[in-house]
Amino acid sequence: MVCPTCKKVFARDSSDALPFCSERCRTIDLGRWLDEEHGLPSVPDPEDDEVPEKL
Template sequence: MTEKITTVICPICGQSVVWTPANRFRPFCSERCKMIDLGSWASENYNLPADEDQPLSEEIKPSEP
């Protein structure tokens, strides 16, 4: 029986990456791409959508007893 080799695309450069435990940078192809992605998160270039219907915790007023 032949093992299927799983490959993914590096989210930074688009290079094909073999998904194995030996690839310590997965899903990235290299440490460089991993650090570029980390820098983008740290610079707040990525963001997650917020649920606008929910008030921020600072805006919640304590309830009256």
């Protein structure tokens, strides 16, 4: 298995932090999410561009 953080090849049986090779790599990944270096793609809502009709 390849660690997504450090790209090190490791045996699944040797890690308690899957899919990472170590707790250190898991923490680095968490920090990247919290710093918004990682994120989920968002699809803009087409209705956000609409202007309300006047009554």
